[in-house]
Amino acid sequence: MNKRFALIGAAGFIAPRHMKAIKETENHLVAALDPSDSVGIIDSYFPNAAFFTEFERFDRHIDKLKRSGNQVDYVSICSPNYLHDAHMRFALRNGADAICEKPLVLNPWNIDSLLEIEKESDQNIYTILQLRLHPAVIELKEKVNANPNKSWDIDLTYLTSRGNWYYTSWKGDSSMSGGISTNIGIHFFDMLTWIFGGVKKNTVKVNSHDRSSGFLELERANIRWFLSINSDLLPVSAKEAGKTTFRSLTIEDEEFEFSGGFTDLHTLSYSNILNGDGFRIEEAKTAIDIVYDIRNQVPQGCVGEYHPLAKKPQSPHPFKKS
Known part of the structure; x- marks a missing residue:
């Protein structure tokens, strides 16, 4: 019906x-x-x-x-x-x-x-936790489950350019959006904890209007992560190719490729829900805890384990006087 x-x-x-x-x-x-x-x-x-x-x-x-x-x-x-x-x-x-x-x-x-x-x-x-339905992500989870005693070293980099409109929209107000880590990062945190287990330690290195970075220790992974909406941070290769987004997930120095396969994931999500098999409230909690902790921590700066891009100079807020 x-x-x-x-x-x-x-x-x-x-x-x-x-x-x-x-x-x-x-x-x-x-x-x-x-x-x-x-x-x-x-x-x-x-x-x-x-x-x-x-x-x-x-x-x-x-x-x-x-x-x-x-x-x-x-x-x-x-x-x-x-x-x-x-x-x-x-x-x-x-x-x-x-x-x-x-x-x-x-x-x-x-x-x-x-x-x-x-x-x-x-x-x-x-x-909607669509990355859990991505074939490459499912395959990675199976690989990790086959090595239950191994701890994996991971770097996550996600740069997705946003213009000045972002700061005058609700997305630029962390009380409405949850900030950078929530807006553009929560689906990655959900995917990573789904694969590599629960959180043992969550530390923030940088957290500002245009970027967020930290170190996440999970049960079976150590993750250096960096998220930003600042186009100045895009790699030269991406800029030369006219791209406004750069995404990289390296696992043990090997690039994990999952760029394709996104087109039908919302439809698959709906199909599962209509069949009584969708993702429920409890399954969203771990990632919500992570991003809540990120925006309520005082950043440590670049000490200990940190993502290389975390040392890049901060950009001023376009609508706030320094």
Whole structure:
């Protein structure tokens, strides 16, 4: 039977992947919400979906559908990070399951509250942890599991350029986004802990408006990591090739390649959820704990184990006087 979906955050960067997943799993988007009306992408998937720019009218519409016997089965949540918690609660109050993008929440204690509400409502909350479904990542996990007594040395580098708009959007406010480590790093931390086990030590070397770096000791890995949105840090080879993103994961000095294979991971995530096998609240907790600890630590600076890029000079905030 086809399921009925509503979507919150329809103008967001990740929303089209959710629309595509709903379409490719042969379900229907019946309503969408976003304060911005730049949502023409909906026409490519569900031109007949009702669209709202005000939450109150969207709320009323979802309630009317429920009272008329046409309630939505799922609410897909692509809104700003700090609103995820409220929007999952909204879904459950309306008798729908929630499918929420990362991070599920910003604060670890919100997990416990959501578990209580989930139990009270008899509805489910699912999250998108798509890297766990990547064939190369699954293969790596199998390799690591075959060597249970080995500890692996890893360097993670992820540079994804963002312009000045970033700092005036909610993403540039760490109270709304969780900062760099949450915005662009949480899916990597989830992947790494899924493969290499729980956290033994989490230290931060650098944490600023445009970069974050630290050292993460897991049960079976020692990880030097560096994340940034500053295009000045891109390797020369990437700049010459006209690329704005650079991603590298080296394991024992060997490059782990997983650049391809991302196209259908949201659709696969949806298929698993619809089959009752999606990722649940508890599975998101470890990565949420990691990024919460990162943004609440005082950076140590470049002492002990640190990523080489952590020593690069800091860039001034474009909109703050030094």
